């Protein structure tokens with residue numbers, strides 16, 4: 555009798571130990587998840603989110619392999635990452651899928667997580683052959699019933715993810731990841747649309763105003779000149795009056811595209827107003843600026859724009875001014891920026907006065923106040 559009691563007590567004790575161990579394990583997992591979640595909420599961009607997921611989640615959740623799959627049907631995500639200089643093509647574990655069908659094929663229309671043994675048919679898209687896990691959790695990221703991608707966790711242990719495992723915890727995690735992903739994507743889209751001119755697709759004036767200060771600081775730091783071109787289509791009112799506003803819009807788009815083609819990818823081009831554009835050419839002094847402006851002028855003159863089989867002749871006038879960094883800086887970036895644009899605009903005015911379809915050089919801008927007009931051309 556006493557022996558039976560002792561055995562029962564030992565069994566009970568071992569049950570309790572097991573339960574305690576599970577509670578401790580779960581509370582540790584929960585704490586880790588809270589830290590991971592807080593990290594996710596603090597992120598400011600899509601690139602940061604990708605890094606957090608791929609680099610930190612593996613350690614947080616003690617995984618052997620992880621991949622982050624994003625549905626990118628229109629190629630916007632690739633474009634955003636590229637624009638931010640993020641090397642998404644060589645980021646291990648990041649998968650941009652253009653076809654929603656693949657995710658639906660694996661996870662079904664319900665969007666339920668898949669936990670279990672690695673199956674080549676379903677899982678090879680998410681894990682490379684060299685890092686093939688034994689068990690996986692393929693967690694769909696969805697918002698409002700739409701797939702956005704999946705978070706794919708892998709372990710070399712076959713029993714880490716099993717079919718009947720409770721999924722409450724992972725489902726909570728993927729809803730947080732899904733919300734963060736949606737926020738980051740919305741933010742990236744908003745950031746771009748608010749700084750891009752919707753008609754021509756080049757940047758808008760607000761973008762230019764933000765960027766010019768950064769470019770001037772860079773110019774100062776690297777002791778390299780920065781040139782500003784002010785470009786204005788000639789007699790554009792006549793194009794509108796003759797062919798209509800819609801054709802005028804087509805001309806604006808064609809001209810913006812042609813100017814952009816003559817610039818380097820790190821130069822800035824913005825639509826400043828109606829038919830005016832401003833370009834910032836980094837590390838370009840006056841001589842080079844003149845050659846580039848001439849190249850732009852000729853490319854616009856030769857632009858083949860057709861309306862009802864009739865060619866529309868378009869020309870552009872360009873004014874240029876160049877900032878020369880120096881040791882004596884007595885003006886703020888904002889003051890230098892205003893002066894640079896003002897001088898380029900004045901040169902444009904000259905180009906218009908001197909007959910249009912021409913380039914005028916407005917001279918150098920220095921950051922010193924004591925030179926009258928700071929203009930030494």
Ligand SMILES: Nc1nc2c(ncn2[C@@H]2O[C@H](COP(=O)(O)OP(=O)(O)OP(=O)(O)O)[C@@H](O)[C@H]2O)c(=O)[nH]1
Nearest residue numbers: 786787788789790791792794799800802803828829
């Ligand atoms: N189609 C179209 N026209 C625009 C847009 N924004 C401004 N404009 C037109 O651009 C024209 C600008 O005319 P003006 O400022 O007189 O200049 P211009 O005819 O180009 O003459 P110069 O600059 O002196 O050579 C006006 O007719 C505006 O209506 C736009 O987004 N689309």
